[in-house]
Amino acid sequence: MNKKSTAGQDHFFAIIPAGGVGSRLWPLSRANAPKFLHDLTGSGQTLLQDTWDRLSPLVGNRMMVVTGDVHATTVAKHLPDLDPANLILEPSPKDSTAAIALAAAVLYKRDPEVIVGSFAADHVIKDDEKLLHAIEASIEIAATGKIVTIGIVPTEASSAFGYVKKGPAIAGTEGFEVADFIEKPNIKKAQKFAASKKYLWNAGMFIAPAKLLLDVLAKTQPKLHAGVMELAEHWDTENRTEKLHSIWPGLDKIAIDYAIAEPAAKLGLVAVVPGNFEWHDVGDFAAIAELQSQGNSNNLAVLGSAKVLSDSSSGILVSDTNRLVALIGLEDIIVVDTADALLITTKAHAQKVKAMVEALKQTGHSDLL
Missing domain, CATH: 3.90.550.10 (Spore Coat Polysaccharide Biosynthesis Protein SpsA; Chain A)
Structure with a gap:
């Protein structure tokens, strides 16, 4: 420069x-x-x-x-x-x-x-x-x-x-x-x-x-x-x-x-x-998980303020709550914890979250979007 x-x-x-x-x-x-x-x-x-x-x-x-x-x-x-x-x-x-x-x-x-x-x-x-x-x-x-x-x-x-x-x-x-x-x-x-x-x-x-x-x-x-x-x-x-x-x-x-x-x-x-x-382009949670795993020796990446107990688990946990989340024996998991909604899926299914959002629209739950 x-x-x-x-x-x-x-x-x-x-x-x-x-x-x-x-x-x-x-x-x-x-x-x-x-x-x-x-x-x-x-x-x-x-x-x-x-x-x-x-x-x-x-x-x-x-x-x-x-x-x-x-x-x-x-x-x-x-x-x-x-x-x-x-x-x-x-x-x-x-x-x-x-x-x-x-x-x-x-x-x-x-x-x-x-x-x-x-x-x-x-x-x-x-x-x-x-x-x-x-x-x-x-x-x-x-x-x-x-x-x-x-x-x-x-x-x-x-x-x-x-x-x-x-x-x-x-x-x-x-x-x-x-x-x-x-x-x-x-x-x-x-x-x-x-x-x-x-x-x-x-x-x-x-x-x-x-x-x-x-x-x-x-x-x-x-x-x-x-x-x-x-x-x-x-x-x-x-x-x-x-x-x-x-x-x-x-x-x-x-x-x-x-x-x-x-x-x-x-x-x-x-x-x-x-x-x-x-x-x-962090298009889904799997991309964020991959990004967080780079140079990270921990199997479970944590973003946010959650209290986490993890035993033999890998993947990513994203939270904007302060509640305790305990994970045992789960591989490549994605947990997203918010005040009014909880998402649990796997990295392999991360792309399907968009379909879940469409389902929420169709079922009249637009207040969660």
Whole structure:
């Protein structure tokens, strides 16, 4: 981080989309307390705070957070250095395109030369320096008129992530043209991808001139583009609230991969910079258990304030209560203990928690979500 900043870096602004309930992490993650507002790593602070601290050596407080309006007070409390002018509150969830595009449009109105980078609030990254180096390399390429994604060098054949296929190298940079985006493959395809060295995990990080992002959106989703641009026009005025409540409900829900990244790749506008660092999206409790087991000699990892007695048991226990939990002879177990709900499953069945959440919705137990 001692390298002299480039013109692109001087106009760089980070966007942190902080949305999603994280239903595979129920009952810890709820609508009013989603996973980015929890400490899931044992760092002593939330994933959102970790994300802010990770990016700040490069951008200072040039960060914009997009989150639900119900989280306004909590986010402001967790991020005291966040400029209130850089907090965008969504009246309702609209998926990643609306969130990122609105942030990009607001920043573009303030600085037509701005280069934006989108970094999820709920990911875990183990080597901040390598991430920041990859961002710097991405900014240099983005400044030439590209949308750049940081692709994670696979450490295993995983079917849990989408992939980015590398094309030709971009001369004089650390990047490659993007040949294709691939949806989550089956395990056989994932094994081939990992062996070929041509594929990277799609971590959902995008760095690009805001104008380019918005120009692509205008072609692929003209109604959504028109909506966010009208909102941006009035964002820093007294008309913001009125416009937000009239325009936002009509915006389409669509992921940025489908609305911008994949169409732009077909036009030759997307590059990828390999990120050779440890990255986790902590999508379920099994992922948290694996994360906690690294360098941990104890068979049972404990997050939270529970009193625990464990005999011949392994896995993870996550708690926000003070009650005693005793485990005997249980392997790869997941126990999540909250004030109004208790989840007990195994690492092998962790992905099924989302189906349990759907069942709660269908049976009229939305108060537990």
